[in-house]
Amino acid sequence: MDTVQGGDSAKVRGADPARRGRLRGELTVATIARLAGVSAPTVSRVLNGRSDVAEDTRRRVEQLLREHGYRRPGAILPSPGIEVIFYGLESNLAIEMMRGVQGVVTDHDLGVGFTEVMVDAPVQRSWCERMLARRPTGVIIVHSLFTAEQHAQLAASSIPLVAADPNGQPHQPVPSVGAANWGGAVAATRHLLELGHRRIGVIGGPGVSLYARERLEACRAALEIARVPLDPGLVRTGEFSFEAGLGLGSELLSQPDPPTAVLCGNDLQALGVYKAARRLGLHIPRDLSVVGFDGIDAGTWCDPLLTTVRQPFRDIGAAAANLLLALIAGPVPAQTRIELPASLLVRESTAPPPA
Amino acid sequence: MDTVQGGDSAKVRGADPARRGRLRGELTVATIARLAGVSAPTVSRVLNGRSDVAEDTRRRVEQLLREHGYRRPGAILPSPGIEVIFYGLESNLAIEMMRGVQGVVTDHDLGVGFTEVMVDAPVQRSWCERMLARRPTGVIIVHSLFTAEQHAQLAASSIPLVAADPNGQPHQPVPSVGAANWGGAVAATRHLLELGHRRIGVIGGPGVSLYARERLEACRAALEIARVPLDPGLVRTGEFSFEAGLGLGSELLSQPDPPTAVLCGNDLQALGVYKAARRLGLHIPRDLSVVGFDGIDAGTWCDPLLTTVRQPFRDIGAAAANLLLALIAGPVPAQTRIELPASLLVRESTAPPPA
Structure with missing residues (x-):
């Protein structure tokens, strides 16, 4: 029975x-x-x-x-917790988001569950079924790469769900928390313009990534409005990796008329540009200014310290947890899309262009 | 009732x-x-x-x-999961250990809970009580800084407990998994000796840390056995941080007869030494060899790539989970202390000493 x-x-x-x-x-x-x-x-x-x-x-x-707190007899007991699902996010950022979630939900005596989903895992559905079998109080999905099928499965469970994605809006219609990519990229671009740079290169993320496009287009718009149109020869796109930054940075900096500053799609690309510059004998920031995006710890373990656009990962985790608690407590809250500002952090890797 | x-x-x-x-x-x-x-x-x-x-x-x-799977009526339901408790571990390492734990326990349809404890938090006991209230299936404590009182509380709960500490042995008598600090430090020292270095500096972690002492003493022993006794003037100890590496590295390298190689207590210190060397116009590895300890991602985002002693964080997480599952399943297993090897990873920051 x-x-x-x-x-x-x-x-x-x-x-x-x-x-x-x-x-x-x-x-x-x-x-x-x-x-x-x-x-x-x-x-x-x-x-x-x-x-x-x-x-x-x-x-x-x-x-x-x-x-009625139903559970199937003999089945796994409901877990009074919030499950956070990651899709291979950079370690540093994942922990920051977990900290934000934990800070909010422990006050409600809820545990915080951790699951990392390998996007390329052979059995894509299993994490979803396993997680649903634990019947968590609520679920936070970090990154929005989950499929329509997984979304349907989660929705059918009626377990409250929030997407927390610093990098964009979810493909599926769920309440979500993100960061203002556009605003962050505009702030970075204006910073270089104010320093006097006119030949500004841009290394963007992969073209298939909506938020990579958003950052790139924000740079382009800010430059055009300042009447310093982006030179198509100074734009490169690639993976959000150190290696891509090294390779694309080397291309940009080896040109006959190289840029005096490079806006990067993320901090790893920026650290790759550091290496490219060093190989070419360029000093940062005297010969070249570099700006990253994210605000990972490694940006403070390099020389010079990396100027970057800081994404508030901990705050994003906390906001997602609060939104989720609101969903658990009652009807759908009025605001189901929250964007937190991404702020420019000026450190040592930017300076006026060489005379 | x-x-x-x-x-x-x-x-x-x-x-x-x-x-x-x-x-x-x-x-x-x-x-x-x-x-x-x-x-x-x-x-x-x-x-x-x-x-x-x-x-x-x-x-x-x-x-x-x-x-009998007891729970108090109306109380929080038992969470069918493994709780992992961190004491402010470096982000990169924490995620690796979580991945190791998750890989093992999801096959048993158990969730993985995440808690980070702030060592300096005003209310030290609350995390312990809250976690016990969730009645997890088992607990993994990462780092061994928990107090005797907390240990008594955990022991009294009869919830199976394992300590997973890459950096040392737990102060409390619990089954544990760690890494072979001694062997790793010996391997790093021998690597420098084989390259021909004779003036080898050592930057160690804080003197109050047992495992920092273990690494330092391993270096000293390996050098003495090779009849290259450690010069007391080439030893410094400090925090496991980038800043300490920069400060202590600057001291070592500014001496009249500076070392040709520096063994660091961890990778952050090593990255600090990179900066100290650059400030002094020293090229790594041509003028100076540097070895880290841990194997964090940032050691591959620097120039040159950092030679280091890699700790198997993911394997430590997995071994801790397996030990915990054994404890949950039955009587105390025969082996309650597991040490995994820490292996030297030769990359680009080491070379023969300058002629």
Whole structure:
């Protein structure tokens, strides 16, 4: 016999102390079905994540299951926690986001779960099914690369979901938190213009990446508005890696009329440009100014310290957690898209152009 | 009425399918007390983590509670997961260890929880109580800085516990996984000796750190055995930071008879020495060889690539998870201390000394 056990597992701890233990005892799937006004097999179909259930019905049943803290007998117990799912994010940034999430949710006595999904993993679905089997209180997806199928699976679970992506907007319609890429890139460009640079090179991320395009177009717009149009010969795009920065930076700097400054798509590319400059005997910032994007720790372990656009990874994690708690607590909040500012951090790698 | 609900929450998922759901139904604290041959108040004392219970009794009661997947009604549900507790470990390393843990435990359908403890946090005990309230399946503590009080609290919970510390042995008597600091430091020293270096400087970690001492003493021993005794004037100790490497490296390299090679306590110190060398116009590795310790990503984003002793952080996480699963599954395994080798990774920052 399927039973429904009481408790407030699907609620935020402490949100409603009066509810605690109220529903203790055993409720059968049949009871849930009666409460929802559907048949028991329909409840089972919802429990099994099947898609052949009308949208309204599914929502109603899931709502009841959550309210009653349902779990399948003998199955994995609900985990009173927030699961954070990463798609191969740079280590430094992942920990910062985890810190932000933890800072918010531990006050609600919720645990924080960590899952890293390998984008190229052979069995793409398994992480999703496994995570759903743990029936977490809520889920934060970092990066928006999850598929329409995974999104449907998550949505069908009725487990509250938020996308936290410093780098762009989710492809799927979920509440999300991000950073203002456009504003950050504009600030970096203006900084170089104000220093007096007129030959400014840009190394962007891969062309298929929306946010890489956003940063590149922001640089282009800021330059055009300042009447310093971007020279197409000074633009390169490639992976967000140290190696790409080294290779593309070498190309840019070896030209007959090289740029006096390079705006990079991220900090790793910028560190690659450092190496390219050193190989060519160029001193940063005397001969060349370099600006990164992200604000990783390694930008303070290089010489000179890297001027960059800092993304507020910890704040993004915290904002995602707060948005998720709001979703767990009640109806969809008014604001379901939050963008935090990315701010220019002027350190040592930028200076006026050589005379 | 306190109830005991069935299920196999305290067992490794899939370890014993026949158990699943066997104990479903309601068992009172009185029943547990009867099974354990103690009074109900004694069971309550155990549940509340009180210390005024005889050791044998506590173990017997906890064993029964775990077997029956006990949870307090209305209380937080047991989390079927492994909790990993960090004490401010370097981001890059933390993620690697999480990856190792995740790789092992997801095969057992367990979640992985993340908690970072701030050593200087005003309320030291709260993370421990909160984590215990989630009643995880097992706990991995990274770094061994937890206090005797916390250790007692964790031990009293009877939740299986493993220490995973790349940097040393735990101060408390718990099964643990670490890396061979001594062997790694010896390998680094021999590498420099084989290249022909005879004036070798050593920058060590803080003197209060046992593993910093272990690395330093390993260098000293390897040098003495090679009849190249360590010159006390070439030894410095300080924080495991970029800034310390810069400061102490500058001291060493500014001496009238400077070393031709420097062994560093970790990679951050080594990157600091890079900066010190550059400031003094010294080329690495032509004028100076530098060796780090850890193998962080940033050692591949510098110029030249850093020769270092790589610690197998992911493997340490995986080994800790496997040891923990063994503890969860049954009696204490035969081996409760595992050391994984730390291997020398020769890259570009070492070369024969200048002629």
